[in-house]
Amino acid sequence: MNPRLYRVLQSLLVAALALYLLERLVSGKLYWYINERFTGLVLAGLLGLLLVAGNALLALYQARREHAGEHAHHHDHDHVHGHDHDHNHGARPAPWNLLWLALPLVLGLLVPARPLGSDLAANKGVTLGGALTGGSSQPAQLVAAPDERNVLDWLRLFNASADLTPYLGESANVIGFVYPDPRLPEGYFLVARFSVACCVADAFAIGMAVAWSEELPPDQWVNVRGPVQVLEVDGQPVPLILAERIDLIAEPAQPYIFP
């Protein structure tokens, strides 16, 4: 492959990656992939990518201008000519590398972006209690009002407290997607969310049991309201909502919980 072409393709690919990241950041969809606290990191990263790409393109342009006057023809070397120029000497074009790096771009642009849902919850399992791992999982401050707690808050409460009686009867108001967990008996489903500490690779699904006679389709987002009780699942006490009211809602723009 012509070294100059290789350099151009490299630079364009890097610039395209940077622009893709920028688009995700601006549209907010970036947070379907990573935790919000890394916004600065991604911004710095994409600026760095643009810098690297820009430098290479500039070098190519400068080289072209100088060579136009100096050479009548190019030698058939497999490296780019350089004089005082600061593009790479001795680098061999590696076309396969272009394909590898194009992969994230291709996947990112062609596969419709979709936050994680019940498919992955089925594969990874849903955590109902016990150790809640992942990132900085220090116990959050107790969210005072019961109906402002989300699924993670409830699970943490149940996890941290030896005595659950103060919480029984409190009224819960949570959102999540419907997940029919095989561990639950008939008439129960989980209202689930994904908790993302760093990026979706470490995402784990958490859920509260809901008692509701009507069968709801998996992945349907709902707002569940009702008093909280305890349900034993696999020998573990799990928060249960005796649903008094369930509203079907649209999937929120940001479906994940960032602990």
Add this chain to the structure above:
Amino acid sequence: MSDTSLSQTPPRRSIPLRWLALILAVIVIATLPLELTLGFLNQAAARLPDFATIFLGIFIEAAPFLLFGTLASGLVEVFISQDTLARLLPRQPALGALAGGLLGLFFPVCECGVVPLTRRLLRKGLPLSTGIAFLLAAPVLNPIVILSTAAAFGFGGVLALRLALSLLIAVLTGLVFAAEPDPVHILRAVDTPASPVTPLQPLVLAQPASAPTRLARLRAALGIALDEFFEMGRFLIFGAGLAAGMQVFIPQAALLDIGSGPLASVLVMNGVAVLLSICSTVDAFVALGFVGTFSGGAILSFLVFGPMVDIKSVLMYGQVFRPRPVLYLVLIPFLVSLLAGLLINYAFPGLT
């Protein structure tokens, strides 16, 4: 004479990563009966969005760190004089090994950059114990990896253990190599006298003594970063794809039994570390994805063993060192990380 000359014979390339990916695909397809394969392909299509999400999640998280690593590598290449370095370091083996282990704190290089750099330093007269310790420790004991590990696991036990164990293994191995006084017996003979250009270390600049301007040097560093980003990025992408594939297509329950056994989990994670061959600057994020399934000791072993020994680094060692040193470079980290992982599983079961 500037080091910009190309060797006459093309340098021996490491086995292309695409072959590895192909072999993996063939194995997967060949070991599954047809209905399963078709069913798998069907499932694959349905699960593609989830695969893409997780794959991109790892990549987006990791790419900035990868880039910073390559930029640092470029700056190191351009601004640090190798002679000064060799002069400043202690000759006594134990101190030298320790110094080598800590040197990475000033030399942020990924495991890909450290091999050619070490060779160059050894040829310039760097003591062997220092060089080997640097080779093994630098991929972990450097600011970028410290930051990325902290980003994934917080400033706590995992980070501390990762650093301590890596330093321990590096110093130990450095001392073992100190028994061999002459680097000539360690390094492979090479065709050309000048530093050969390997595919993974593309830019060899004129020595700083010929004084190009600071801006020119900075721009050269950016050029190095571009090439290294591509060289190393493909391993990140391969590893992210494998990790995402495991998460999406293999039910976690199947792994849980292996994952919780104190010895089996460590062995498996060491194997995964070798297979994934991810850059140390970003492997913490992939490791995080295994936390629910694998024991703390296994995760630590992955974080310690991976940067030292994986497919790409062993291939690179093979280009630089003779076979027996390469064996030591693989065995010692393997045994110590295995032992450490086991101990951690018994002593700190709740680490992750």
